[in-house]
Amino acid sequence: MASVTLEIQDALAVVTISNSPLNLFTWEMLDQLSDIIDEVTAAPIRALLLKANGQHFSAGADVPAMFERLSTHAAEAHLVRHIPLMARLQELPIPTIAAVRGLCLTAGLEIVLRCDLLWASETAQFAQLEAMIGATTLLGGAQILCERAGPARAMEICYSTSIYGVVDFEKWGIVTKILPDAELDGDAVKFAKQLSKGPTRAFQATKRLIRAAAQDGACAADRLVGTVGAPLLETHDMRAGVKAVAEHGARNFKGKFTFQGS
Incomplete structure (x- = not known):
């Protein structure tokens, strides 16, 4: 067992x-x-x-x-x-x-x-x-x-x-x-x-930035921001989050990377 x-x-x-x-x-x-x-x-x-x-x-x-x-x-x-x-x-x-x-x-x-x-x-x-x-x-x-x-x-x-x-x-x-x-x-x-149930890809990006800062300093993490942050704009979760702010609606995070409709 x-x-x-x-x-x-x-x-x-x-x-x-x-x-x-x-x-x-x-x-x-x-x-x-x-x-x-x-x-x-x-x-x-x-x-x-x-x-x-x-x-x-x-x-x-x-x-x-x-x-x-x-x-x-x-x-x-x-x-x-x-x-x-x-x-x-x-x-x-x-x-x-x-x-x-x-x-x-x-x-x-x-x-x-x-x-x-x-x-x-x-x-x-x-x-x-x-x-x-x-x-x-x-x-x-x-x-x-x-x-x-x-x-x-x-x-x-x-x-x-x-x-x-x-x-x-x-x-x-x-x-x-x-x-x-x-x-x-x-x-x-x-x-x-x-x-x-949260924004999984955003958590992943945050974790990567924090690990980089812990290991090599904040400047090393700064160099990664564009690489790990910019792709979040293509995720379902960030688009849903932005839409929720614009429309004062509820967020609907799915943890998916590619946006798959509204």
Whole structure:
């Protein structure tokens, strides 16, 4: 039985981690996630929500299953396959949101950091614990923390192996919204469905500009504005939006690139 599953609700992909009791990750679960990203990419999906069953999002990697007696050659083969998976999740051309409660450690944190938005419950706790077993963040956690919170903070999180509360992670710009535990899943689904009905191509353009600015600075993003912004005028959504403003009517976003009538 798969520990990572996909449910499609209209144009929303809901990806759920389920490996009780602590949702520990294995290489096989990462392969399952990779297959799901393939499905999402091939389907008319316009937003993605990543969540988990149980009290905890994930207590991290199943260390014995993943690393015991693993050779350097075998480890490199796994990482060569799975680091691109993390990049593919991060670069999906649709809005992505992770909903986290309880523990979100090591591999679990590295995966949710690849989502555009990280919503967390009031009891959520985060950590990169890899240094405790003499490892670094093998799925890219250190570099994404650097991008979101700055290099010094990323080093502190990875060096210290401390467990941080949700308030600190929000203050540092890693968590984007804090919610009561009882409201997390419902509000996250509601917001993700709202995004899935929005101007998908505009979201894609915005995401591309923000990624360019985060990686190479605002000037790099400026150079892309014409390339990613001008084609939006040919989309159904922008034409519908402009018409709605002109006529004081309702917007009717479809997520389509080519305008197909009024």
